[in-house]
Amino acid sequence: MVTIYDIAEKAGVSAMTVSRVINNTGRISDKTRAKVKRVMDELGYVPNQMARSLVLQETRLLFLIITDITNPFYTTLARGAEDAARKRGYRLLFGNTDEDPEKENDYIDAVLKTRADGVLLAPAGDASLPHLEMLRRHNVPFVLLDREVPGAESDVVLGDSKEGARQLVKQLVGAGHRRIALINGSRTISSARERLEGYREALKLNDLAYDEALVLETSFGPRSDLTGIEAWLDGMRPLPTAFVAGNNVLAVELMRTLRSKGLRVPEDVSLVCFDELASYAEMDPFLTVISQQAYQFGHLGMQMLLDRIQSPGDPAGRRRIVLPAELIVRRSVRQL
Amino acid sequence: MVTIYDIAEKAGVSAMTVSRVINNTGRISDKTRAKVKRVMDELGYVPNQMARSLVLQETRLLFLIITDITNPFYTTLARGAEDAARKRGYRLLFGNTDEDPEKENDYIDAVLKTRADGVLLAPAGDASLPHLEMLRRHNVPFVLLDREVPGAESDVVLGDSKEGARQLVKQLVGAGHRRIALINGSRTISSARERLEGYREALKLNDLAYDEALVLETSFGPRSDLTGIEAWLDGMRPLPTAFVAGNNVLAVELMRTLRSKGLRVPEDVSLVCFDELASYAEMDPFLTVISQQAYQFGHLGMQMLLDRIQSPGDPAGRRRIVLPAELIVRRSVRQL
């Protein structure tokens, strides 16, 4: 590997002069600068970022840790985060946890070892608290995305899950449904709790009883973790006329299972959910959903993070952004 | 930040002893080891990866550079690559180029600056050649995914695009179609060329004339780059009875445009394409596709890369893996 010392020797100057040319600092005569640059080109010099970071105590590296890289909500979010990071000269490392606190722990470890300047994290769940404490202990700024962690007073960008759930239920009730089921993620995840609560509130508001049998708590994905849907369906008699799914992955799995039982949506049962399925859903817009501004989650979150990083002394308290939920009515609800 | 020197001082040993405890090298008495470990825990020590890499000349960091992070083909591929990398103790950095050679150049630059141990690259196109030469010049092992670059003798994992295109056309011809259009990615991309060629071969084999007007060359995505579909459709008289799309993004865009013109698939026109749309496509399997083993692209590619990295002296020539194309027949082709 070519180093500044190689350049320095060949150009007949000191290493410091080369460093100055690279960083455009200090004063350098045009002649020297030209000579150094020529030698750099000749030898194909590329600065060693590690050596730089070591002395500068700054890596310009950020981590984005998400729970499911195949979920379009998160990839869209990732794009938003990446755009914002690039714009301000930071590089972004992605991590994928599959909602597994173990894997998340591995990534937190990587963050610390790498001395990343900050972290954008969609936490696996409440069990992420020790990880956040770890980050705080090591003074690594972080912003949570999509989910809160009780006990961690952190910056966070959330969707309005409770209101979203209310709207979905309201939509169903408006279409005449009275037996409405909910398939949801784990209660260890704040957004799942909020969605359940919104669902219950909306039921109460419409004088519908809450029936535990109509609620399935499973996982937000990835799909291999989704179990028990079939048994749940078989256990409900009579079958609900409508379903609310806590996210896109659940909606898909539920729909697949319904189909395997010969049940069609919306002819036989109605279905609404959180999140768009994919950009491909636009091909044949079908599901009535609460659409979340995935890109904004990443973009705003990244901006908050960079603000924290670039003004570390700023005493400003915790920042909490709640993005509104938008109901998009399509064709998956049948009017009873 | 806590360093080995802090540990050393507090434990009353030298920094080297601490290093030995961390890496489990050399000889250390149980007593000393225990003492050092205790101090490490107390102070919450985390090794500085950069300092380590600097002296070891190895980062255990790999880059995966893909062209579209919102395309499920690539996210599935990414998962395959990540799994393989984790298993062997490497960390993975993702980059997203949007098929833009400029952005790709930025990432190649990042690879070099970071001194990553290797790169897995889905090249933006033939214009990526200088980037590959750059990597070679700096002795960074790399493996290409999904696309070849003429002039670069590199390891590569490909799909059998030509055969895939042949099968798609054959399927259409078998259903009675004789006026078959192709919407494809840029000819600067090897897989687009192969798909075009397979399309032409299959036409010839079935005594159908090749008509340039029936072929649109646009982009494999992201969607904002897709233009000219509507004008192309309007220019074809009569309209083809069937379409082949060069990938999933194109299929979606085409379908959306067709729908906006009041044309339904398959009632009015038939459509087949490369790649699954998303895992969500399984919800309501509809499109007849050539399904590629996206996970395997990433997994095998990563294994090849790690093999290269871990036996650098190995003189073995270029390795080229071609994964077979599998036709999955569903409901998007109408029998004429």
Add this chain to the structure above:
DNA sequence: GATTAATATGTTACCGATAACTCTAAAGTA
């Protein structure tokens, strides 16, 4: 022409780790 100021460059120390070598004391050997 001597002094001061500005410009251009060099020297040294350090960031946080590890390799290679050295040293010391206790154990083993003849």
Add this chain to the structure above:
DNA sequence: TACTTTAGAGTTATCGGTAACATATTAATC
């Protein structure tokens, strides 16, 4: 007992950069 091993540590140099200070020119000022 004298000599060799060996276990368990320490010292020093180095990886590739940059900050801070020092120095040598050249130009400006009186």
